[in-house]
Amino acid sequence: MTKAKDPPKRRPAAAKSAKTSRTANAIPAADTETRILDAARVVFTRAGTAGARMQDIAREAGVNQALLHYYFRSKQALADRVFREAVTTLLAALPGVIRQDAPLEELFRSFVRTYIDTVRKTPFLPAYMAAEAHHNPERVVAVIESITGTDPHDKSPQLLRKVQALIDSRVAAGEMRPIRAEHLMVNTMSLLAFPFVARSILGSVYAMDDAAFDRFLDERRDELPRFLLNAMRP
Amino acid sequence: MTKAKDPPKRRPAAAKSAKTSRTANAIPAADTETRILDAARVVFTRAGTAGARMQDIAREAGVNQALLHYYFRSKQALADRVFREAVTTLLAALPGVIRQDAPLEELFRSFVRTYIDTVRKTPFLPAYMAAEAHHNPERVVAVIESITGTDPHDKSPQLLRKVQALIDSRVAAGEMRPIRAEHLMVNTMSLLAFPFVARSILGSVYAMDDAAFDRFLDERRDELPRFLLNAMRP
DNA sequence: TCAGAAGAATTAACTGAATAGTTAAACTTG
């Protein structure tokens, strides 16, 4: 495809005195690479990898199109970079370690709060990731593998067994009713992620603007732990 | 954009005797228009409108690329047709009339069964629709409006109030705990739709193949009504 | 302290490939 030379990229010279003219765009002139990446994030998350145009990213960043290639070599490379960041952010929205002895109520609340509070800052990421994952499933495995350093194919059954063991001990203690780990995990993720995935639909069909969606999320921070806890009562 | 002539399309002559040669493709030769539409459905739902190529659709249908334009005028028109069908199918997956006096258990069960049993026949539709809706939100309103004949902006608050009234009466009867209609509806749709939207992720990360997903759905038909009913206990 | 060289950053203009869409002729069938 593209030539196999080593990357032409060098670290841009440290500082940059006040930009004199920024093409019809009075942005405080951040680092160019950063501006491109920000622009790419906007355009890719809105239009998807296939729907995005390099020209649109360049315009959004207020730079020449050649600069995108100068800094990121190819559309694919730029898209991969943005996608990888998105996955990283979304993985970070799940509490990494959970206190196994904490009351159920606290567990659910911690999950809900961490997720909602993280993702609401970039509310279109889940829809973007879902779309990309649908159109290009292999990419997800590759990216997760390169982020976590482990093949999710190996790790996920392990996680599943661990969660199942946790559930089983709670069930034995009479704290919750039995359920398969798959379902509890999928149910939790469904309740957390779907409203974000369907954000556009809520917006266009239910006329839910940003403010209304924000209120909706505020309510949800309280509603969801209650909902989940109730659902799991013995 | 494209020229504004009236559509060149005519109804294809009724029948068609045995196709002699079908380009490296021994399909029983259905109606050409149908074959194209089937192919378009496959390609568009997999790759999305932006990612799909007319050439791929032509190949999948086993016809010349010019035929796609002969029957459907433009890529956009074909894409719209496929998207409209998808929305129609997904709307049909929601029980239209609900028996308002039925026990809660039956209501939830009917919702879950209708949705799962309908959508499992075309398990990639929700992911496709979510992706398209995300990349092109206005399209959803337009299509729903043209299908139902009413602006969803007008109809959705009405539905919301109706559901809220139903909830309130059940709450008064001591059958369920109070909840805002928005949340109950979003929660239900989340639990139903998300596993389909995340189908690719379940497949690639959790190595869930078609058979495993089918079993998962079978379990879910029983698990979800229980989960929802429990969650709503007073 | 400043000329000017070296290299990094940026641009306008271009190229080539992919791809949607068109046309005109050939084929099929009632």
Add this chain to the structure above:
DNA sequence: CAAGTTTAACTATTCAGTTAATTCTTCTGA
């Protein structure tokens, strides 16, 4: 043969990526 259908070959456009020249920044040494 006539209307509808199908095809091969073509055109036009869009778009990722390249090139070569230009401007900006930093550094060197007299």
